[in-house]
Amino acid sequence: MTPVRLAFLWHMHQPPYREPETGAYLMPWVRLHATRAYHDMAWMLERHPGVRCTVNFTPVLLEQLEDYAQGTAQDRLLELSARPPADLGAEDRQQILRSFFMVGWETNVKPLPRYWELLQKRGRELRGVDLARLAHSFGDQELQDLQALFNLAWMGFAAQADEPAVRALREKGRGYTRADVDALLEVQRRIAAGVVPRWRALQDRGQVELSTTPYYHPILPLLCDTDAAHRALPGIPLPPRFAHPEDARWHVREAIAAHARRFGRPPAGMWPAEGSVSPEALEILASEGVGWAASDEGVLLQSLPAAAPRLRSVYRPWRVAAGAGREVRMLFRDRALSDVIGFTYAKVPARDAVADFTAHVRAVADAWARDGQPGAPTLGVFLDGENAWEHYPSSGHEFLDRLYDALERSDRVQTVTLSEATAAAEGPPIARVHTGSWIEASFRIWIGHREDREAWAALGRVRDALAQAEERGEVPAERLARARQHLYAAEASDWYWWYGEDFTTEQAAEFDALFRAHVNRAALLCGVDPPPETQAPIKRAGAPAPGALEAKPLREPVMLLTPTLDGRETTYFEWQGAGLYRPGQHRGSMYGGAQAFHVLRFGFDLAALYLRLDPAESAARAAEVATHVRVSVRSRDGQRWVDFPLEPDGAPRPGAWRGQALGRLAFAQVAELELPFAALGLAPGDRVDLAVHALRGEVEVERLPRYGYLALTVPDQDFERIHWRV
Template identity: 70%
Template sequence: MAKTRVAFLWHMHQPLYREPETGEYLMPWVRLHATRAYYDMAWMLERHPGVRCTVNFTPVLLEQLEDYARGTARDRFLDLTARPAEELGPEERQQLLKSFFMVDWETVIRPLPRYWSLLHQRGRDIRQIDLARTAERFTTADLTDLQVLFNLGWMGFGALADDEGLRALREKGRDFGRADVDYLLAAQRRIVGEIAPRWRRLAERGQVELSTTPYFHPILPLVCDTDVARRALPGLPLPQRFAWPEDARWHVREAIAVHERIFGRRPDGMWPAEGSVSPEALEVFASEGVGWLCTDEAVLFRSLSPDPPRLRTLYRPWLAEAGAGRAVRMLFRDRGLSDLIGFTYARTPAREAVADLVSHLESIGTAWTDAELDGPATVGVFLDGENPWEHFQGSGFEFLDELYRQLEGSQTLATATVSEATAAPAGPAIARIHSGSWIEGSYRIWIGHQEDRQAWTALAKAREALEQVRDVPPERLDRARRHLYAAEGSDWYWWYGEDFTTELAAEFDSLFRGHVLAACHLVGAPPPPEALEPIKRVGPTAAAALKPLREPTLLLSPRLDGQETTYFEWQGAGLYRPGQHRGSMFGGAQAFNVLHFGFDLGRLYLRLDPAESPERSREVASSVRVELTCDGRTERVEFALTDGGPFAGRWREGPLGEAAFARILELGVPFAPLQLAPRARVAVAVHVLRGGVAVERLPRYGYLDVQVPDEDFERVHWRV
């Protein structure tokens, strides 16, 4: 029996953080991801030479890595670290407290006692903190420790293993001095400089295939013509039409040139930004000599006749017609398996997670053999190669090490690069590829909101203005075009609208508009009115519109029966919507999409509303675990999801609490047995599990901050 081929594609990308006018880098994520993901992933593959995979680096990321390696890139976070704490002004001290906890609290901050203490000294809920007053209470020693611990927390397992000095800093843990800061920053710069050469060596020895993405990570079909968005969403309102296929061709051609310069050879294939394809985009790719493309299963299934059989359709390479008699090889990802790594396994013990993934892969191979299908089954597992590891314990060391070890020794599974996996497509070519992306099979995320449309309109007006100018020196015109190419990148549109949130939304908005305005300034064209004022709504008004979190205002007494018995029984509860707290990655199906929370004087109450239906939630999840942390102590109460109710939860070795699940899931957890006294502040998280594997967390990151009520709660919170 032929081994099932597993084609991993790890996608590495960061947008252009360099401010158009000043050249300053507004955000540090290129530098910080280099010291974890980019270094760690190479480090792990070097120790597992039997594992083959594809790693995708965007050109805009590679050139920013070069800037940092040369020492010509400076970001605000780097400057805040490099400056002695005693020299920081009041606003800089506040910025340090606001920004230097931007890392996973559970996996990075909690394991470092001093860092965890500094977080509690600042306070967990930034909305409730007077930063100016809080900053005054932080000593120079506190701030120096925070400078070191933030940067040290972003060091992955590879950097720590290879650098004795970094391990010594971690073991020291506190009371750092300027020499420690200097050592840490020098180590960062050295690591950044090693990224591209290390990956090039892995490619040269044949273990890794390196691929690329159109230069600034644009949604290439929308650059070709924004009107194609209506193919997947016919009623979608659209902005002023933007149709510049020559820009799309520049992104592809320039990406190939940069890749060849840095890695020494031309890439065979590309991961289109966000898996976005269309017939017009495929023509551009194929005419520029791109051999293969990858995207999501939703695009494949919507490109074929209705309801094609999943097994024989998904787990094989394809050819897709790309105009002018050309075709491009394609492989489509198994979304479920990819999302398990990206969003589920981080909170699961590594051995259990790997066993679960391997069993899925082996089941596909068995089903393929039983169906007597030709050739080996080929499973595409494509996902972000950098963001998930922040949320794994130990930056994913145990998971990756165990996964690669099992794959190296497997008798039924074999890893392959995408070039190997797509070498021999069989059967007829896909006549017309679906116009969509790896998210929802459409481009809604990047063009479906009023803010998106305002941004596209500003871009369209600026792009047309460039074509009208005369008597502008070629060098200035080229610089202006490059600014607009940067503004075509997908990342700005990701943060517009209400689907995703970030504390740095204003900075992303400023970067986008800065490129549009800089282009117009260079050629003397009038700036688009749409770019003169902030597009992204931030501040109190936006927060009210998004309603990501509503605090409890009344004591509750719901009847725990799994039904919304009356409208009023959850009135006054707090409200959390997980979909509106998504960050830089997009996950798969949810079990629950709304969490209500509140309490009476004796119990915490939680209500979880199914994302699709109660039946679907029961398929996705088998139990729910309520995690409560107070004064450094964590208690966990787990409820097996059975129909109806009431049923008890399990705490330690005995029953605790009460729940019911019918149309909704309602839970009650008493305070007294958990020794949670009135006015105690409790951090609450809800973990949704399937067979012991965590499939969802509410909130996805961080905690709900709950204060156990006392007799005065309603008097204090009463309002008309």
């Protein structure tokens, strides 16, 4: 059997953290990811020379790495790490307590006993805490230990293996000296300086293809024309039109030039930021010499006739029309397989995760053969190459080692670069690519919220001011060139990611401040007043904190209901009055996607709890992604986990808890399930916490809600009277 062609693309990116006025870095993530992801991923590939892949570096990330390598970058947490505690002021000491636990607690703090001890002293929740009083209770040695441990916790497995100082300081555990902290900071600088040479060596020996992204990581189609967002979302409100394809071309052209300077050759292809493509964006890529691009399967399937089978469509490269007489070769990622690495396997034993991954790859190959397709499929796995590893034990060492080892030994899988994967594109080209991204095949995340629209409006005002200043010729060219650079930075996708309700971060205020600072600085350089939208924070406070015990639904149940358990919307009114939860409300910094289901409805009559899960794409696709659902029900008497198989034939099937039948589920167009209160040991008035897990085998691929639980109370005879509305 011809081996499956497996094409990994690991995407490495950080937004521009340098504050326009002072030049200081507001956030430390370039520096800290350098000692884990960028270093670790190269180290692991060096030890598995049989694995080929593509690694994508954004120019704005590499620019900042160079600053750290040269010692010219200074972020606030680096400054606080370098100062003796005796020299720290009261606000400095409070900042250390706020910020020096910003790392995964279970995987990175708990393994270091002293770090865990200091976390317990500080407390896990700072809301309502008198931080000044708390900081006063920390002595100089405790703060110095925190300075060491925070930077130590961000050292990945490669640094622990290769750096004697890192190993020795982990073993030391506590009582760190100034010399210890200084040694750690020097290791950081040295590792940052080695990132580009290390990856260039992997490129030069032919194992890794290095690619890039438009310079500041903008959503290229929206720079070409924000009105293009209406193609996927016709009714969505949009900001005043922003249409500057010349800016999009600059980002592409400068990215190619910057990549060639650093790696000795121009990139053959590009990962467009967020997998975002449009006919206009592809035309720019092709005209600038970009040979291949990549995106998500959702974009592909909406570029093809509705009847196009997923198997034959997703697992092959394509030629895509890109303007008059030009084409770009493209591969589209297997969404579920990409996302389980980024969002799921961290919680699964490495052996089981690798077995699940390789089984999925073999299943694609088997399905391809059964379908009578010639040769072997080409499978794209594209994902963030840095953020996930913070959540894996030992920064993902065992998972990556086992995965690469399994792929090297397999005679059914051949790992290839994106250039190799797309070289075999044949057949008629896709005449017009769908305009969308890897999230929902649209641009809702970056332009679909009121805050997004305010940001785009501000950007557009100043972009128009720049054009007018150039036309009048009254502002020196050097000032206008600086203004243009600030606007290019403000076009980065990252600012718009955090606007709106979809994602939460403790540093939302810093992201908002950076965006507004770039726009305001550009306005002043153009000789105009900053736009009104940037004179106060665009980001609204009060977003729910990830990890909160109770997740808030969009709607609470207000009526008793008793649906027909047939897996279909039997009548329009069947679920009227149900509670409603959408997973988009509480996503973290990495978007896992609604891989199986995208809506959860919940309600009850006096006898049972009822849940309805709506597939994100189709029932058949949901059943591919997940083999069963597990309902977690918590009450004062304990917790029960009831498992239901997912068979999309509409037949009611029993659930199981501890080997006993409990409840029923029917799955056809939707999944509808019933859990009798009596069987759960629940009585009227009991409080219940609820979560639904979608699993493939024992691998969790999705959780609704993503964090915490939905809370409800078992109804009594007075429920409808109390909740009655005119």
